[in-house]
Each structure stands twice: as structure tokens, then as C-alpha cells.
Amino acid sequence: MFAVLKTGGKQYRVQAGDVLRVERLAADAGEKIQFNDILMLGGDSPVIGAPLVAGAAVQAEVIDQIKGDKVIHFVKRRRKHSSQRTKGHRQKLTLVRVTDILASGADASGVKAAIGSGSVSGASMAAAAPAVAGEVSGTRPANLLTEARGGKADDLKKISGVGPKLEGLLHQNGVFHFDQIAAWTESEIAYMDDQLSFKGRIARDNWLEQAATLAADKE
Structure with missing residues (x-):
């Protein structure tokens, strides 16, 4: 096999x-x-x-x-x-x-x-330690996933500032849905900033507010 x-x-x-x-x-x-x-x-x-x-x-x-x-x-x-x-x-x-x-x-x-940096499995992420102590700031979000719910991810490119490359990085890091982003805390935002290599992008473009609105529109 x-x-x-x-x-x-x-x-x-x-x-x-x-x-x-x-x-x-x-x-x-x-x-x-x-x-x-x-x-x-x-x-x-x-x-x-x-x-x-x-x-x-x-x-x-x-x-x-x-x-x-x-x-x-x-x-x-x-x-x-x-x-x-x-x-x-x-x-x-x-x-x-x-x-x-x-x-x-x-x-x-x-x-x-x-x-x-490129290998993410949401089921075990909360228990896993960062690659090198002290290099990753913030806290790993607890709502990361192994794959999209129902096999269908939200179109994260609807968030201003998210293009195909960033959407791919978000998927690699276990983020597939608007409600996941909307629920991040400040510490979790700092962690994701490190993973995406775009310091301050999440706060600067108001990802959480945009994601909350988009998640509400789906309901």
C-alpha cells in the first residue's frame, strides 16, 4: 500500500x-x-x-x-x-x-x-507544541479544523485583504469558515499573524468584523 x-x-x-x-x-x-x-x-x-x-x-x-x-x-x-x-x-x-x-x-x-508551518491537522493542534519555543507569539486558535465542515469551505476571498494565496495559507492552517475567524481572540490573532507572515493584516483590514458579517449573511 x-x-x-x-x-x-x-x-x-x-x-x-x-x-x-x-x-x-x-x-x-x-x-x-x-x-x-x-x-x-x-x-x-x-x-x-x-x-x-x-x-x-x-x-x-x-x-x-x-x-x-x-x-x-x-x-x-x-x-x-x-x-x-x-x-x-x-x-x-x-x-x-x-x-x-x-x-x-x-x-x-x-x-x-x-x-x-505548512502541515496542519486541527484535531491535534491544541495539544501540539510550537516548532521552536519562543518563536511563535500568541495562542493557537482552538477552533481550527482538519477539513471544511460538510466538505465545503466558505469563500474566504470575500474578506477584504484575502486573496488566493492567503486563502490557501488559511486552509493549510485549518481555517475554512467565516465563523472561525470571527471568534478569534487578540492572542489567537497574534498567532495567526505569525503563521500567515502578514503582521497586523488581520486587525488592519478588520477581518473579524468582516467575517462576522459574512457568517451572519450565511444563516
Whole structure:
């Protein structure tokens, strides 16, 4: 059996024994984690999610927290010889080994969800610690979800300041509905600001008021 999982905005086809390098997860070396965003299960009886396969998961063991190869970014502007810049970057990654693929019963496995900048599973988010202590401000919202209720998300782009990219980030972080945003506290807003990398955007564009109005219009 193999599975197609989603984490860090990327998709991976995996089977037991595979070793993956994924975007940094909140887990220590030797810890067992569980990826709950499963898009497909393959084998004798393939199952395709809509968009996720309910109850399915991929369990893995964290081998180490590593950094990727250095990427050099060099900028030089024409006719401005004094304007040039070289920047190096090494992406933070987590090295994991796949141990098991669950076709069902993931909710009752008791294994910590794989949580990171791009990997969100709402069922276990409240109990999961941030990737690095002190780096994330605020409090993780308690109303985040694994998937949209009824399989249909609200059109979050109706909120002024939310485009396709931000809507995608909100979905990755477990936000699918207007009422979720409308219920955030100041501490939860600070947390989501960090996750979306747009400091102050939520308060500046009055997301909570807009979301409350849009949620009321749906009723």
C-alpha cells in the first residue's frame, strides 16, 4: 500500500520504510508523528480523497531536524554597479522515516499530529507544541479544523485583504469558515499573524468584523 500525503504545501507519494525531507515540523528526533492530510490511498483498492481520505493517516518517526542545501540569491541591477547583493539561505527541514499507513482509525491512534508551518491537522493542534519555543507569539486558535465542515469551505476571498494565496495559507492552517475567524481572540490573532507572515493584516483590514458579517449573511 502507498499513500499520497500533503505537508508544507507539497505532496509526497510514500510507503512504509521511505525516508522523506519535509518542511520543518514541531517534533524532536526519535518522536513518532502522524500526517493526517492524506489525499489518496493506493493498492488493491485505491481510495481518492475529496479532498482528504477520512480516517486515513501516515505515521512516521522523526530522524533529525536538518537544513537543506544552501541556495544563493544574487541581485545586480543594470547600470547600478554599487547595487548588488548576495544572500544565502538554507531551508529548515525535518527528516522522517515512514513507519505505517493507516487506512482508517487515525483519530483514535493517539499519535501526535505532524504540525509545522505548512502541515496542519486541527484535531491535534491544541495539544501540539510550537516548532521552536519562543518563536511563535500568541495562542493557537482552538477552533481550527482538519477539513471544511460538510466538505465545503466558505469563500474566504470575500474578506477584504484575502486573496488566493492567503486563502490557501488559511486552509493549510485549518481555517475554512467565516465563523472561525470571527471568534478569534487578540492572542489567537497574534498567532495567526505569525503563521500567515502578514503582521497586523488581520486587525488592519478588520477581518473579524468582516467575517462576522459574512457568517451572519450565511444563516
